[in-house]
Amino acid sequence: MSSVLVTGGTRGLGLAISKRLAASGYNVIVVGRKCSPDCEKWLAETENASFEAFDLADTKSIHEFSQRITRKYGRLYGLVNNAALGLDGVLATMHETDISKVLRVNVEAPILLTKYLLRPMLINRKGRVINISSIIGSTGFKGLAVYGATKAAMNGFTKSLSREVGKAGITVNSVAPGYMATDMTEGLEGEKLQSIKRRSPLGQLAHVDDVAGMVNYLMSDEAKMITGTVMTVDAGSTA
Amino acid sequence: MQVRSLILELFDEALEASDSKLECEKLEDETVLLNSGLDSLGFAILVARLEEELGFDPFVEMEEAVYPTTFGEFVAIYENRSSKD
Numbered sequence: 001m002s003s004v005l006v007t008g009g010t011r012g013l014g015l016a017i018s019k020r021l022a023a024s025g026y027n028v029i030v031v032g033r034k035c036s037p038d039c040e041k042w043l044a045e046t047e048n049a050s051f052e053a054f055d056l057a058d059t060k061s062i063h064e065f066s067q068r069i070t071r072k073y074g075r076l077y078g079l080v081n082n083a084a085l086g087l088d089g090v091l092a093t094m095h096e097t098d099i100s101k102v103l104r105v106n107v108e109a110p111i112l113l114t115k116y117l118l119r120p121m122l123i124n125r126k127g128r129v130i131n132i133s134s135i136i137g138s139t140g141f142k143g144l145a146v147y148g149a150t151k152a153a154m155n156g157f158t159k160s161l162s163r164e165v166g167k168a169g170i171t172v173n174s175v176a177p178g179y180m181a182t183d184m185t186e187g188l189e190g191e192k193l194q195s196i197k198r199r200s201p202l203g204q205l206a207h208v209d210d211v212a213g214m215v216n217y218l219m220s221d222e223a224k225m226i227t228g229t230v231m232t233v234d235a236g237s238t239a
Numbered sequence: 240m241q242v243r244s245l246i247l248e249l250f251d252e253a254l255e256a257s258d259s260k261l262e263c264e265k266l267e268d269e270t271v272l273l274n275s276g277l278d279s280l281g282f283a284i285l286v287a288r289l290e291e292e293l294g295f296d297p298f299v300e301m302e303e304a305v306y307p308t309t310f311g312e313f314v315a316i317y318e319n320r321s322s323k324d
Contacts, residue, residue: 063296063299067290067294070291119283119286119287119290120287122280122283122284122287123256123284123287123288123291125256164280165280167257167280168257168280168284
């Protein structure tokens with residue numbers, strides 16, 4: 001059974017991704033700062049999924065954490081870099097410590113985690129890296145300058161890394177969700193959300209399960225010829 | 240197992256894994272790594288396999304970035320780190 005790791009997998013999109021991958025038969029390692037009640041309930045009834053506590057803001061410990069994962073679960077097949085901070089605020093008044101933290105958790109941490117968890121994939125000559133980006137990385141959104149910068153960074157990371165490791169049988173892709181109803185978008189005012197819905201060709205918001213389906217596809221053998229790309233799942237918002 | 244012989248063994252494995260061939264007579268201390276036939280991705284595989292076998296990556300533990308140029312330097316880095324265990 002192939003092992004895959006999902007960061008930020010305890011709630012929202014990450015939990016939907018974890019559930020979808022476990023249903024496909026992968027051995028899923030859910031990583032998060034702490035387990036959520038929803039995730040705990042699901043883990044209790046799922047044999048091929050387990051939780052590992054880790055705070056990605058602690059970048060100094062990522063190497064050691066990666067070693068521990070490899071020792072415990074063997075060589076990883078897939079990595080889903082989903083954990084991210086969705087801090088919003090006007091740039092001119094956003095505190096420097098918050099700017100640093102968003103950059104660290106959304107960019108530096110996934111890059112370091114990929115650096116170390118890519119190694120077992122290189123040895124196996126097969127693997128999958130899936131970076132969860134956002135349409136904000138290319139469209140922009142008021143109050144999300146730093147978040148948007150980190151998502152654009154992940155797309156750039158995807159493209160270069162795919163060229164670097166393709167020869168070793170590893171694909172690297174981004175998935176860019178549109179607006180979804182999760183804890184992260186809770187702050188969006190009702191009217192704003194209604195207008196996003198109205199404007200999308202499909203007249204609604206993409207659901208976390210739609211995005212999880214795309215991740216599941218990219219993880220599969222069917223997607224072996226897809227690398228270095230950004231898959232958008234947004235009910236057509238950016239059409 | 241001696242660190243040097245382990246490196247030699249895994250070097251061959253990495254050459255094979257990256258579809259490369261040794262481009263010198265044999266690996267000696269003076270061999271410049273860039274001329275050995277192993278490409279950068281092959282080196283990543285070598286470092287990854289050594290970490291699996293030895294349980295450490297000496298480059299990660301260093302305060303400053305170090306990029307050895309010869310095979311001898313590469314081996315010395317692993318031997319020095321190994322002697323601390």
